[in-house]
Amino acid sequence: MPQPITATNDFVVKFANVNGSGSASANGLFAKSILRMGVPIASRNIFPSNIQGLPTWFEVRVCEAGHMGRRGGVDMMVAMNPQTWDRDVAEIEPGGYLFYDSTRPMPKSKFRDDITVIGCPLTEITNNAYSDPRQRQLFKNIVYLGALSALLDMEVEAVKAAIAAQFKGKEKLVPANYAALEMGRDWAIQHLSCPIGLRLRRADAVGDRIFTDGNAAAALGAVYGGATVCAWYPITPSTSLAEAFERYCGRLRKDPETGAKRYAIVQAEDELASIGMVVGAAWNGARAFTATSGPGISLMQEFLGLAYFAEIPAVVFDVQRAGPSTGMPTRTQQSDLLSAAYASHGDTKHVMLLPEDPTECFEFGATAFDLADRLQTPVFVMLDLDIGMNDWLCEPFKWDPNRRMDRGKVLDAAALDAAKTFGRYLDVDGDGIPYRTWPGTHPEKGAFFTRGTSRDRYARYTEDGGPYVDNMQRLLKKFHTARLLVPHPIATPAKEKARDGVIFYGSTSAAMREALVALQAQGIHLDAMRIRAFPFHDDVAEFIAGHERVFVVEQNRDAQLRTLLVTELGIDPARLVPVLHYDGTPITARFIQSAIAERASAANVLPFRKATP
């Protein structure tokens, strides 16, 4: 047997559970207890499209160094699901640990001899302590939390504090949970050799960071951004965004005297109606959004073209999942970039924001409304399941108290009276952005007819080619203006002069940063650029021009960002080397490191070319 792994504040624990067994709450407590010890963690749910019965996993990466990406590999498996036993046991690193419920004996063939096996009769303990079947099930999770706290040398006070926080408002439940915790902890101390090689030690590495999910953060961004209308249709993994908006609005957006709502949320009959309501509300001067995922984006295509052509601000949060079709609805991908960037028939281009974590989900969630109003066009905020549905340790939300909504070029009655002329699609300022009016503004001036059919600069219907082309060119100009207004890319130069560069975005960022450190240790130096929006800022083209090759790291099959770079910036495809991960699990630093090292290490490496027929 290899030496058991020894590591302090740097290991991965994975919980294998049955969906609907109440494990999520206990696993969350495990994660939060570690944070309370000042040790950073990155946690991820891997869950099925199911309410009860199918396998679900929760992975906690403990990392004092602060790497927030998924590492890959498992040092300790908490195997609570007989259905997935074999694959769970197989996933443990050599020298790793297996924790399981030993109430029922398992044949020796079900174990491995290169790992440490730790049995704890959880069912027996809970069956003895509780008579109610539901209690037996729920407290079993807390009992294993107690056992783990002893095995991993966790501070019991930190776990208790996490329990107290979890049951805030339901204090009656706290003593029973403490008791179950102690039950597991005592049993482990008496029967097992505690602690094992994997240990936690109090640190001061969490700072003032917060622990939250991207969907809730984006929803809070929408609240701060002044959104008043939310129309949505339930779809995994975006549902919790609309629900978080409702929750935050309930707390933050009611008239303090009357309790009346300063917001309207409608669960529509489908995604077509959702985006239709958003378009109608935004046309009429409210800040409106919808939250959806890939299949919803497909359904919204016609309306998105209308909003582009009729120039209506609309904000769409796309929490991406694995496609095509229903694909893997509970697995993550960055595979809607192309369908969002060019959504709808005809020539269209849309603004996309690419947040890397919940902090940016909040920031971009608010900024999206300013951009949509300023640019009078749909703006996509491209989350994915990994950012949207997992809790991330990230920088606290910030808000400038002097910040005000930018409603863009809207003429009120006084402005209409003062204006010499009003043409809805006149490019008065030379930036491609016209002025608009809201319905009901002025008895005689400023009314116009909004349509998806071609029209002249004064919104008068026409099927003449000249005015049509004139309008389409102005829309291009507006899109060119957008590149300066959207969040700029962030470049991180290598420590030493680098021939090659790497471009990445969104939820890949944490794993990428870790991979850069590892690659550097291998002697592979890369200048890095994190892209935060589409259209691309001029810095992106400059960055690519400054390197022989640029790796483009993405979580989709077809290198969608690379396609956008090639198409929009006219880059020679041979210079952009795709690094692609798309099995539905979050990309890992190990994957990126090995994929890049393989191509970058050999001095006589041939330029990578996309294999096209």
Place this chain on the structure above:
Amino acid sequence: MSYLPKPKLHHPKLPTNAIGLTRRDYEGAISTLCAGCGHDSISAAIIQACFNLSIPPHRVAKLSGIGCSSKTPTYFLGAAHGFNSVHGRMPSVLTGAYLANRDLIYLGVSGDGDSASIGFGQFAHSIRRGVNMTYIVENNGVYGLTKGQFSATSDLGSVAKKGAVNTDQPIDLAAIAVQLGATFVARSFSGDKEQLVPLIEAALLHEGAAFLDVISPCVAFNNHPGSTKSYDYVREHNEALNRLDVMVPRETITASYRPGEVTEVTQHDGSVLRLRKLRTEHDPTNRASAMHHILERRAAGEIVTGLIYVEPEPTALHAHLGTVPQPLNALGDAELCPGVDALEKINAALR
């Protein structure tokens, strides 16, 4: 060029309404529909109704989908904002607009293809949500812009211009609106201005989901023998339930009525709907009876017109949602942004 502005000149002695506007002030651009199209008569009825009610034109938002009917908002209320949206999707756009500003009057114009086929779902859901709107379907039983295909409201056995016979069951949008909980349902005929104008007035005053199915013959593709939506057929089979007069609260009632049963329904805004009943067994405030009556008369081969159902005290979506009385689009930073202190509390709770 299919945008034809009308000359602004008009006779100096044209009558004005309570807000000093003439009927011409409620007009739009010149229609580009076929001469004799029923839809133009409906546009004229909308103009007359808005003029009669002295509605400031710019306080109306007129929305439509795609099709001949959906072109018509260009031809009335030129001072109002209009939105010619996506085929079958007017209801969702109108719902969103209404959410943004509850103070405007929302007039949705649609057709039978737009509402009974591609937009059947959106029609249904906007009605059942109780959006405060007037939803007019200009129903000709045929796809006009694509030249004469049957629509989902075409009657069974109806014959197309080129001879094809419709073998599918028709959708009766008015009956479905009653079933869906519309608080105002009426049917009329574009060729009967006397009936249509007061119904539009009543619908505009109704503070809930008001639905009007207006049979509007298509002179190009559905006005021949064998069609059940031709001028001749509708005139022969029109079974009017009642004749309506609408009195807004400030008007004194001066009209005189012929003998017969008269029912008054006071709407929430105080307007009085005075119904001269032509069929005494029909009670327009009873949903079940309204439904029964439509089905019964349909079985007898008649087209029931008039005010079919009205709920005098309707509620609408904003009330269901519990929103503030001000339009949401009028709220500013102070009302919408919770500020730095609230954010700090949220941060603290997430640690």
